[in-house]
Amino acid sequence: xxxxxxxxxxxxxxxxxxxxxxxxxxxxxxxxxxxxxxxxxxxxxxxxxxxxxxxxxxxxxxxxxxxxxxxxxxxxxxxxxxxxxxxx
Numbered sequence: 001x002x003x004x005x006x007x008x009x010x011x012x013x014x015x016x017x018x019x020x021x022x023x024x025x026x027x028x029x030x031x032x033x034x035x036x037x038x039x040x041x042x043x044x045x046x047x048x049x050x051x052x053x054x055x056x057x058x059x060x061x062x063x064x065x066x067x068x069x070x071x072x073x074x075x076x077x078x079x080x081x082x083x084x085x086x087x088x
Contacts, residue, residue, distance in 0.1 A: 019041060
């Protein structure tokens with residue numbers, strides 16, 4: 001499990017809803033799904049000629065999770081540079 005998945009499971013309640021137990025198709029429901037289920041939802045409904053709303057929301061959620069990882073890496077890099085500059 002990587003840091004982003006740990007963060008999601010710990011603080012965002014990710015994994016509390018699965019693709020089989022979805023009560024609705026809202027963005028908050030999709031945000032609580034594990035990454036594997038969001039990817040499956042996107043694959044099954046989001047990449048066709050006429051994607052469904054659920055597929056589009058799943059794609060948006062996948063991109064949000066990917067960009068979070070990049071922002072976290074940037075923050076860690078800036079902190080590391082600051083610590084290196086201070087203690088050099």
